[in-house]
Amino acid sequence: MLNSIINNTATPITRTMQSVVCQYVPELKRPNAISLGHIFELRGYWQSYLHFHKHSYELQNHIFVARQPVIEKVSKLFINIYEQQFNFRPQFSLDNHQLFKKQLAESKRTTWIGIHIQRRSHFFCVKYASSDEYLLSAIEYYRNLYSNVSFIVASDDRRYCRNLFRNQANVFLTPKSFSEADDLIALSFCQHSIVTGGTFGWWAAYLADGLVIHDKVYPSLCKQHEHYYPPWFLIP
Numbered sequence: 001m002l003n004s005i006i007n008n009t010a011t012p013i014t015r016t017m018q019s020v021v022c023q024y025v026p027e028l029k030r031p032n033a034i035s036l037g038h039i040f041e042l043r044g045y046w047q048s049y050l051h052f053h054k055h056s057y058e059l060q061n062h063i064f065v066a067r068q069p070v071i072e073k074v075s076k077l078f079i080n081i082y083e084q085q086f087n088f089r090p091q092f093s094l095d096n097h098q099l100f101k102k103q104l105a106e107s108k109r110t111t112w113i114g115i116h117i118q119r120r121s122h123f124f125c126v127k128y129a130s131s132d133e134y135l136l137s138a139i140e141y142y143r144n145l146y147s148n149v150s151f152i153v154a155s156d157d158r159r160y161c162r163n164l165f166r167n168q169a170n171v172f173l174t175p176k177s178f179s180e181a182d183d184l185i186a187l188s189f190c191q192h193s194i195v196t197g198g199t200f201g202w203w204a205a206y207l208a209d210g211l212v213i214h215d216k217v218y219p220s221l222c223k224q225h226e227h228y229y230p231p232w233f234l235i236p
Contacts, residue, residue: 019043056209064207065097066185074178074186075100081150081172082109101189110170111146113139114190114208116183116201119157130196130215132164138194138213139168152190154183154204 016038018025025048027033034040052059066074071094082088092103104112115138119129142149151171155161158173165171174183184204187193193205195214205212 013037013039015039015041017041017043020048024048056206060207060209061098064188064203068094068096070182070185071097071100074182074189077152077172077174077178077186078104078112078189082107085110085150085170097185104189105191110148110150111142111192112190113142113149113151113192113194114187114204115139115151115153115194115196116187116198116204117153117155117157117161117196118198118200119155119160134215135164135194135196136168139171141213142192142194151194152186154178154187 014037016034018028018040020043075092075094079090079092082090086109088109090103090107093099115135117130117135139151142151149170151165151168152174153161153165153171154174158176161173174186178186180200184200184207187201187204188207190208190210192210193201193208193212195201195205195212197215205214
């Protein structure tokens with residue numbers, strides 16, 4: 001439909017832009033909120049679960065899923081960890097995203113926890129970066145909850161992560177060869193998550209769809225009840 005509208009010079013096209021910082025915009029959920037002949041451009045940080053949570057199954061299982069070449073690439077990270085830590089090479093099927101994720105969860109060798117850490121932006125780091133204490137406490141929480149856990153860390157500051165986790169067992173950074181999309185897929189394969197500030201980590205946790213620990217630090221324009229949906233929790 002979009003192509004037919006664009007190519008039809010007789011149809012006037014109106015472009016509308018909406019920029020938000022985590023807020024919920026209820027008008028967008030009205031029937032025909034975007035009318036024929038309009039191009040609606042989203043800008044900002046669209047991570048209020050109220051916009052799309054009723055479609056969570058479709059988002060997690062059909063829309064934000066990796067194609068087989070990406071699964072083959074990212075799966076090597078997990079398979080190498082099995083070999084290094086457990087002297088075991090699993091024979092996983094790599095046919096589709098959800099099948100591989102299910103096999104990881106059912107392997108029983110370890111419980112996978114995803115963490116995304118954003119720090120390179122000076123403005124973000126000063127105002128919204130999670131503290132070392134929060135990250136280490138969240139890791140300890142999962143260590144106490146499960147008998148064997150492995151942590152997959154994606155970050156724009158690898159040096160910081162190597163230093164912070166230097167004495168932590170079973171904490172693995174995604175390879176330098178991974179793109180941001182690869183990082184997102186790797187984190188979404190995990191069973192549970194630790195969320196720091198930032199949209200990327202929010203979506204990684206939402207797509208992983210397990211237990212989620214979130215930090216109390218988040219952008220001041222985000223209303224907490226619109227930003228973190230009810231199953232997510234702070235460390236008691």
